[in-house]
Amino acid sequence: MTTSLTVHDTLPEDHFARTLHEDVRAGLTARPKSLPPKWFYDARGSELFTRITRLPEYYLTRAERQILRAHAPDIARHTRARTLIELGSGSSEKTRTLLDALIAGGTLRHYAPIDVSRDALTSAAESLMAAYPDLEVTATVADFDDQLPLPEGPGPRLVAFLGSTIGNFDPAQRAAFLGRLSAALTPTDAVLIGADLVKSPTTLVRAYDDAQGVTAEFNKNLLRVLNRELDADFEPGAFDHHAVWNEGAERVEMYLRARYGHTVKLPVLDLKVTFAQGESLRTELSTKFRRPRLAADLNRASLTPTHWWTDPQNRFTLLLARP
Numbered sequence: 001m002t003t004s005l006t007v008h009d010t011l012p013e014d015h016f017a018r019t020l021h022e023d024v025r026a027g028l029t030a031r032p033k034s035l036p037p038k039w040f041y042d043a044r045g046s047e048l049f050t051r052i053t054r055l056p057e058y059y060l061t062r063a064e065r066q067i068l069r070a071h072a073p074d075i076a077r078h079t080r081a082r083t084l085i086e087l088g089s090g091s092s093e094k095t096r097t098l099l100d101a102l103i104a105g106g107t108l109r110h111y112a113p114i115d116v117s118r119d120a121l122t123s124a125a126e127s128l129m130a131a132y133p134d135l136e137v138t139a140t141v142a143d144f145d146d147q148l149p150l151p152e153g154p155g156p157r158l159v160a161f162l163g164s165t166i167g168n169f170d171p172a173q174r175a176a177f178l179g180r181l182s183a184a185l186t187p188t189d190a191v192l193i194g195a196d197l198v199k200s201p202t203t204l205v206r207a208y209d210d211a212q213g214v215t216a217e218f219n220k221n222l223l224r225v226l227n228r229e230l231d232a233d234f235e236p237g238a239f240d241h242h243a244v245w246n247e248g249a250e251r252v253e254m255y256l257r258a259r260y261g262h263t264v265k266l267p268v269l270d271l272k273v274t275f276a277q278g279e280s281l282r283t284e285l286s287t288k289f290r291r292p293r294l295a296a297d298l299n300r301a302s303l304t305p306t307h308w309w310t311d312p313q314n315r316f317t318l319l320l321a322r323p
């Protein structure tokens, strides 16, 4: 059976230009300055992130893969999902582990990836369609910052949000996201969330400040994206990459810190931004969790965690929750 890929595009044509302009104007005129991490991921940024996932210091991807390989059959048994909805285009390798288990369990019919990047989405979905010719695949382009259009698909549906992407939200964004997710579920659906756990600050900071400098390049890639999209004149060499453990908030924060005072022009926004020497631009939050906090966040969104799996070293958790 050969089927073609159905792609639903929920975003207006100018969505990216508009939201980039809004995010950059708001973030660079705020004090302290910050930008949302979603703008890292142009083609070069995605490639740098793939390199990060292979770094010796970046244990997250390997730990999550270990858990999935060990427990995908349990996930299939507990969910009996007919539809797998995947939020964010996780590596297709992880997806395959889940798909294989759900197919072996005899329940899966439909795979529905959702991502903001149309290109990443269609290429991942097309390669999966070739590997799983009996699976119905519906891809949806959406920005789940402001909407969560879960595809209908036959139930029970399993919504997977892997890779510790949930860590990128601040507490208010996380509450809003979980509320939207919960509201979109029916009683037989389940969610599978991959979250990184609190551990030694040294291990955490190293994961975001690797010896080869790949994460530093990834961080500075944000400036290249702004140069290209907004005709800005950021000089990546004028900034240092900086990763710190915020003990109170239990998250790693990434910054670009100005090496000297200077002014950057963003003509597309008719904006000039001045950086003092040593001034930091926050580019990412990576929240690390303890079970009770994550359970409380889920409960507040009317979701009940039913299973928690971890890797043998207790670095990362995959949890299953129900409405």
Ligand code: AVJ
Binding pocket: 052, 060, 163, 164, 165, 167, 168, 207, 208, 215, 218, 284, 285, 286
């Ligand atoms: C893809 C958001 C999960 O926060 O660990 C990796 C991104 N940033 N190194 C993370 C990232 C720096 C990553 N997430």
